[in-house]
Amino acid sequence: MSEVAEKNHYTESELAEFEAIILKKLDATKSEIEFIKRTLSRQDDNGTDNTAVGSKTLEDGADMREKERLNQSAGRLSKFATQLEAALIRIKNGTYGICKDTGKLIPAERLRAVPHTQQTIEAKLAQQ
Numbered sequence: 001m002s003e004v005a006e007k008n009h010y011t012e013s014e015l016a017e018f019e020a021i022i023l024k025k026l027d028a029t030k031s032e033i034e035f036i037k038r039t040l041s042r043q044d045d046n047g048t049d050n051t052a053v054g055s056k057t058l059e060d061g062a063d064m065r066e067k068e069r070l071n072q073s074a075g076r077l078s079k080f081a082t083q084l085e086a087a088l089i090r091i092k093n094g095t096y097g098i099c100k101d102t103g104k105l106i107p108a109e110r111l112r113a114v115p116h117t118q119q120t121i122e123a124k125l126a127q128q
Contacts, residue, residue, distance in 0.1 A: 007105050010097045022115045026084040036074045083116040
C-alpha cells in the first residue's frame with residue numbers, strides 16, 4: 001500500500017510545510033489585490049495628460065472595460081485569499097488535507113499544487 005493510503009493525517013512538520021506554502025500564496029495574493037486597488041484609484045485621476053477632447057470618448061470606453069477587468073480580477077483574487085485563509089483554519093483545527101467527500105488523505109503533491117483544495121482529484125473529477 002502507498003504511504004498516503006496508510007496515513008489518515010499529516011505530521012506537524014508536513015503541516016508546517018503546507019502552512020508556509022499557503023502563507024506565501026496568501027501574501028502574494030493580497031499584494032496583487034492591493035496593486036489592483038491602487039491601479040483602479042489612479043485611473044480616476046485624469047491629470048493633465050487628457051487634453052485631447054476628440055479621443056476622450058474612446059478612452060472612456062477602454063478605461064471602463066479595463067476597470068471592469070480589474071474589478072473581476074480583484075474579485076477572483078479575494079475569493080482565492082478567502083479559500084487560503086480557510087485552509088489555514090483547517091490546519092489549526094486538524095482537518096487539513098482530508099478529503100471532504102471521501103475522508104481520505106489528499107496526496108501531498110496535490111496539496112503543494114493546490115494548497116486550498118478540500119478534495120482528492122478522484123472526488124473532484126467525480127463531481128463533474
